[in-house]
Amino acid sequence: MEEPTGWLAVLRDGFSAVGILAFAISGALLAVQKRMDVVGMAGLAVVTATGGGMIRDLLIGATPVAALVDWWMLAVALAGALVVFVLHRWIERLDRPVLVFDAIGLGIFAVEGARKAIDFGVGPVGAAFVGMLTGIGGGILRDALANEIPAVFRRESRLYLLPALVGSSAAAAAVELGVGSWLVLGLLALLVCGLRIASELLHWRVPALRT
Amino acid sequence: MEEPTGWLAVLRDGFSAVGILAFAISGALLAVQKRMDVVGMAGLAVVTATGGGMIRDLLIGATPVAALVDWWMLAVALAGALVVFVLHRWIERLDRPVLVFDAIGLGIFAVEGARKAIDFGVGPVGAAFVGMLTGIGGGILRDALANEIPAVFRRESRLYLLPALVGSSAAAAAVELGVGSWLVLGLLALLVCGLRIASELLHWRVPALRT
Amino acid sequence: MEEPTGWLAVLRDGFSAVGILAFAISGALLAVQKRMDVVGMAGLAVVTATGGGMIRDLLIGATPVAALVDWWMLAVALAGALVVFVLHRWIERLDRPVLVFDAIGLGIFAVEGARKAIDFGVGPVGAAFVGMLTGIGGGILRDALANEIPAVFRRESRLYLLPALVGSSAAAAAVELGVGSWLVLGLLALLVCGLRIASELLHWRVPALRT
Numbered sequence: 147m148e149e150p151t152g153w154l155a156v157l158r159d160g161f162s163a164v165g166i167l168a169f170a171i172s173g174a175l176l177a178v179q180k181r182m183d184v185v186g187m188a189g190l191a192v193v194t195a196t197g198g199g200m201i202r203d204l205l206i207g208a209t210p211v212a213a214l215v216d217w218w219m220l221a222v223a224l225a226g227a228l229v230v231f232v233l234h235r236w237i238e239r240l241d242r243p244v245l246v247f248d249a250i251g252l253g254i255f256a257v258e259g260a261r262k263a264i265d266f267g268v269g270p271v272g273a274a275f276v277g278m279l280t281g282i283g284g285g286i287l288r289d290a291l292a293n294e295i296p297a298v299f300r301r302e303s304r305l306y307l308l309p310a311l312v313g314s315s316a317a318a319a320a321v322e323l324g325v326g327s328w329l330v331l332g333l334l335a336l337l338v339c340g341l342r343i344a345s346e347l348l349h350w351r352v353p354a355l356r357t
Numbered sequence: 358m359e360e361p362t363g364w365l366a367v368l369r370d371g372f373s374a375v376g377i378l379a380f381a382i383s384g385a386l387l388a389v390q391k392r393m394d395v396v397g398m399a400g401l402a403v404v405t406a407t408g409g410g411m412i413r414d415l416l417i418g419a420t421p422v423a424a425l426v427d428w429w430m431l432a433v434a435l436a437g438a439l440v441v442f443v444l445h446r447w448i449e450r451l452d453r454p455v456l457v458f459d460a461i462g463l464g465i466f467a468v469e470g471a472r473k474a475i476d477f478g479v480g481p482v483g484a485a486f487v488g489m490l491t492g493i494g495g496g497i498l499r500d501a502l503a504n505e506i507p508a509v510f511r512r513e514s515r516l517y518l519l520p521a522l523v524g525s526s527a528a529a530a531a532v533e534l535g536v537g538s539w540l541v542l543g544l545l546a547l548l549v550c551g552l553r554i555a556s557e558l559l560h561w562r563v564p565a566l567r568t
Numbered sequence: 569m570e571e572p573t574g575w576l577a578v579l580r581d582g583f584s585a586v587g588i589l590a591f592a593i594s595g596a597l598l599a600v601q602k603r604m605d606v607v608g609m610a611g612l613a614v615v616t617a618t619g620g621g622m623i624r625d626l627l628i629g630a631t632p633v634a635a636l637v638d639w640w641m642l643a644v645a646l647a648g649a650l651v652v653f654v655l656h657r658w659i660e661r662l663d664r665p666v667l668v669f670d671a672i673g674l675g676i677f678a679v680e681g682a683r684k685a686i687d688f689g690v691g692p693v694g695a696a697f698v699g700m701l702t703g704i705g706g707g708i709l710r711d712a713l714a715n716e717i718p719a720v721f722r723r724e725s726r727l728y729l730l731p732a733l734v735g736s737s738a739a740a741a742a743v744e745l746g747v748g749s750w751l752v753l754g755l756l757a758l759l760v761c762g763l764r765i766a767s768e769l770l771h772w773r774v775p776a777l778r779t
Binding site: 204205206207263266267268269271272273275276286290293294295296298299300301303307308351352353354355357 | 388389390391392393394395396397398400401411415418420421422424425426428431442445501502503504
């Protein structure tokens with residue numbers, strides 16, 4: 147399966163940019179909450195927005211990693227930090243759009259991550275794992291650097307890892323079975339996005355052991 | 358030195374699986390202690406069980422990393438999380454077997470890590486370092502994600518890094534000197550395992566500066 | 569651009585060793601502060617001193633990473649831990665020289681990191697990012713393992729990331745434009761070092777959002 151070209155590439159990169167922006171905003175917001183300075187805001191924005199893709203590329207051996215080559219990703223991540231710097235007084239009113247943007251990013255990262263892993267010779271199970279990590283890895287690095295337990299692991303969290311895993315597994319299976327057209331992959335990203343938003347609206351949660 | 362085949366490979370993978378299971382159990386247990394949900398239990402189990410091998414493969418350039426190719430490792434790690442989920446009320450009585458299984462894992466990871474590093478062109482000193490990291494890296498990632506100082510670095514800890522380093526150094530030396538047969542490597546893994554268990558039974562500890 | 573040879577290589581490695589020593593001392597000191605044992609001191613010294621270079625080599629695909637090949641780096645890092653172990657009562661009086669040594673390390677890592685990234689086919693923007701990370705990455709890993717928010721992100725911190733970024737950006741530009749002789753790169757490392765020390769002496773700080 148070849149890398150997309152023409153308007154398909156524009157579409158994919160456009161949605162990726164939306165996700166990168168949302169991930170960066172979540173990083174910069176946590177930095178403010180943790181009393182970091184603007185360097186911390188920019189740093190945590192970049193880590194959150196590009197960390198998942200870096201983990202993906204390291205694990206599958208796609209070096210230099212994408213964020214070093216397509217450095218518009220770094221620029222979009224810094225723009226996310228700037229948004230928080232300028233709009234911090236009004237940002238709470240933006241939490242609905244940020245949730246939607248973040249869900250778009252989760253969907254496109256999980257599906258694209260699985261596809262890229264298969265492109266690099268990984269089998270379908272490994273590719274499903276890599277795709278899931280592409281979606282959640284940036285947020286895990288963000289929380290680790292902010293000295294917090296990863297949000298995706300906390301018992302009060304809504305579903306985050308599972309929608310990503312559903313999408314990355316379906317994408318890996320589709321590509322493996324030869325039906326992973328760009329249309330199918332796009333619909334799967336949409337499915338992840340929908341599951342993620344539904345999980346917030348409908349208060350879905352997974353069980354935890356009582357301790 | 359070639360990868361083992363036949364019953365040798367089965368033996369190595371069998372002991373690896375025992376270690377992966379024990380590492381995964383320690384990850385899932387810490388997740389419960391930290392009030393994570395079942396996603397956190399599964400996530401921390403996988404990170405603890407496969408993290409050391411991923412660090413090894415990243416540092417020596419063996420990509421895609423082993424856990425993506427031999428995905429039975431992911432399955433065994435998830436089984437470890439399931440064990441904790443089902444047996445959590447009785448798990449305290451299991452701490453002796455878990456200690457032994459963990460020591461087996463430490464031994465085989467440290468020795469195998471050093472051997473694989475030399476296979477990938479790393480010199481003996483670097484290989485000893487990589488082998489040690491293969492043994493302790495998963496636990497370090499586990500503690501970092503659970504927002505704890507790594508257990509191996511704490512002053513109340515028994516020996517953990519040092520048995521791994523003894524085994525990985527001896528293994529690297531043996532392979533370098535051409536006497537690293539599978540029998541020798543197996544005995545070195547057993548040595549690591551013994552040193553580790555002895556350190557708990559005999560309360561061995563390293564010094565710390567008074568502060 | 570070729571790797572330096574002869575006295576140029578000695579010069580670069582000598583200054584690198586000075587930086588590695590200072591980074592290792594900062595790691596071992598934090599380990600003592602966090603009540604770790606000598607294993608923790610050695611571990612945190614090695615992570616702080618070699619972590620930035622490892623991150624660089626992983627992101628650009630230069631594996632096995634440098635610290636595994638040039639293992640004198642591991643030895644110098646352990647020497648840094650030994651310095652803290654032996655001199656801990658007098659180490660507070662050493663904080664001025666350690667600051668200067670650390671600034672030398674920051675300069676040479678940032679500039680060399682950018683140069684090496686370009687050598688591995690990374691473009692100038694990506695190379696500036698990699699060089700900056702080479703300088704600050706070890707300290708970020710140190711703080712993450714010690715369960716602290718990275719010092720470079722904290723609002724009470726002086727400039728650290730920005731001097732590294734200035735130097736790595738200028739180095740990437742110079743190499744890209746074909747004027748990146750060893751003399752120019754050496755002067756840029758000196759500039760980073762000077763900016764870093766000036767930031768401490770003159771109490772430079774970046775703004776933070778009031779929260």
